[in-house]
Amino acid sequence: MKTVQISLNSIDKVKSFVNDITKFDYDFDLVSGRYVIDAKSIMGIFSLDLSKPIDLNIHAEENIDNVIETLKPYMI
Numbered sequence: 001m002k003t004v005q006i007s008l009n010s011i012d013k014v015k016s017f018v019n020d021i022t023k024f025d026y027d028f029d030l031v032s033g034r035y036v037i038d039a040k041s042i043m044g045i046f047s048l049d050l051s052k053p054i055d056l057n058i059h060a061e062e063n064i065d066n067v068i069e070t071l072k073p074y075m076i
Contacts (some may be wrong), residue, residue, distance in 0.1 A: 002064055003031075005053045006074040008045060013074065018042050020070050027059040 008014045021028050021039055028039035032054050037044035039056060048054060053076050058067055068075075 002058045002060070002068075004056050004058070004068070004071065005076045006056050006071065007053050007076050008050050008074065014042060014045050014050070017074055018045070021067075023070075024060075024067055026067065029057040029059070031055040031057060 006017070008017055018040060030037050030039045030045065030048060032048045032052070035048060037048065039045070056071070058064060060067060
């Protein structure tokens with residue numbers, strides 16, 4: 001598992017983020033404070049405080065470089 005910090009501070013960013021990560025078969029969790037939600041759930045993402053950076057847990061062991069490359073526009 002790898003954790004990166006991302007910022008999703010606009011509706012368009014949230015939509016493109018979900019579209020990008022649904023291409024992968026891995027599990028992704030967003031962690032904000034004590035809340036952990038499925039990162040592939042648009043409704044779940046909008047339940048978080050998007051004004052602050054969010055931790056993204058990537059549950060993958062190999063080929064994580066492709067995932068990181070896809071996430072570069074969202075990473076802090």
